[in-house]
Amino acid sequence: DAGVTQSPTHLIKTRGQQVTLRCSPKSGHDTVSWYQQALGQGPQFIFQYYEEEERQRGNFPDRFSGHQFPNYSSELNVNALWLGDSALYLCASSKLAGLNTGELFFGEGSRLTVL
Amino acid sequence: DAKTTQPNSMESNEEEPVHLPCNHSTISGTDYIHWYRQLPSQGPEYVIHGLTSNVNNRMASLAIAEDRKSSTLILHRATLRDAAVYYCILRGNDMRFGAGTRLTVKP
Numbered sequence: 001d002a003g004v005t006q007s008p009t010h011l012i013k014t015r016g017q018q019v020t021l022r023c024s025p026k027s028g029h030d031t032v033s034w035y036q037q038a039l040g041q042g043p044q045f046i047f048q049y050y051e052e053e054e055r056q057r058g059n060f061p062d063r064f065s066g067h068q069f070p071n072y073s074s075e076l077n078v079n080a081l082w083l084g085d086s087a088l089y090l091c092a093s094s095k096l097a098g099l100n101t102g103e104l105f106f107g108e109g110s111r112l113t114v115l
Numbered sequence: 116d117a118k119t120t121q122p123n124s125m126e127s128n129e130e131e132p133v134h135l136p137c138n139h140s141t142i143s144g145t146d147y148i149h150w151y152r153q154l155p156s157q158g159p160e161y162v163i164h165g166l167t168s169n170v171n172n173r174m175a176s177l178a179i180a181e182d183r184k185s186s187t188l189i190l191h192r193a194t195l196r197d198a199a200v201y202y203c204i205l206r207g208n209d210m211r212f213g214a215g216t217r218l219t220v221k222p
Contacts, residue, residue, distance in 0.1 A: 004158075033210070042212035043159065058211070080125060090158050104151075104210060105157030 002027065004107035006091050012113045013081050023109045025093030031055075032074040034066060035090040043090055049074055050096050075099065078112075079085045086114045119203045124217040127193045135188040135216055137203030142183050146205040150177065150188045153215070154199045162188065164206070193220045 005024045008064055011044045013019050023033050035043035045058035050067035068074045072093075088111050092104040120138040127133040139148065149164040161169055163177045165186075170177040176189040190197055202215040 012121075035212070040213050042200075045211050050163050092158075102157075103161040106160065110155075 004091055004105050005095050006089075006110050008110055009108070010111045010113075014064035014114060015114050017081050017082060017114075018077065018079045019112060021078075021089050021091075021112070023074045023076070023091030023107060025072050025074070025091075029093035029095055029105070030072050031094045031096045032068060032072065033092045033094070034074070034076045035092065036060070037088040037090055037109070039087070046076070052078075052112055066078075081114045083114050086112060088112075094097045119205060119213050121201075121213060121216045122204055122213065126219045127190075127222060128190050129220055129222050133190040133193045133197070133218065133220075135190075135201050135203075135218065136185065137138060137187070138185045139190045139203070139205055142205055144208070146207050148177065148179060148183075148186050149204045149206045149210065151202045151204065151212075152197075152199040153202070154196075159212075160191070178219065190201065193218075195220050195222060202206070 003026050005018045007022045033048040034046040037043040046060050046064055047054050047066055048056040051066045065077045088109040090106055090109045092106045094102050094104050147164050147166050148160040151159040152162050153159040163172055163175050165177045165179055178187045198220045200215040200217050202212050206208050
């Protein structure tokens with residue numbers, strides 16, 4: 001059973017460009033959350049998707065947007081990249097039914113470098 | 116959002132128990148206390164969670180204060196593979212991480 005898979009694992013962009021990161025949740029999971037982790041810091045919550053809708057959102061600008069597909073996979077889009085967006089982007093999946101109690105399963109992340 | 120406070124770093128010797136503290140004085144009645152850890156170059160992984168009672172699993176034990184304003188993650192015998200950043204998180208509708216405690220295990 002594959003866990004959470006993310007792609008690409010590494011990528012380099014320049015300021016002003018746009019990026020799309022992808023996530024496939026663990027089998028049986030219906031909820032996907034995205035986190036940004038800057039070097040040396042804890043993960044920061046970006047948003048959470050369930051039933052193809054954004055359900056919760058952290059303190060991130062509208063440049064950060066997402067999508068969830070009928071097969072529960074998800075994309076994170078970041079527009080107008082700037083240097084401060086350089087980070088590890090983590091995807092986590094879970095079951096909505098156990099939102100407070102169930103485990104979050106994390107992927108290994110996509111490392112974005114903005115030059 | 117309810118917040119947690121953890122020491123920045125802790126050290127332990129291999130094969131000895133480790134007690135990782137967490138303060139969460141503003142916890143609400145519906146918040147579960149979750150612990151995750153993050154090994155170098157990996158995503159966070161689940162360790163344990165609880166609501167009011169102490170919990171045990173194969174990885175660790177979680178001791179929760181009676182007033183729920185603090186908790187302690189207990190690793191019974193630390194190994195070198197337990198060296199990681201440990202995050203204490205209050206989980207409501209979402210899950211927000213703090214800075215965590217970096218645990219160093221010395222051989």
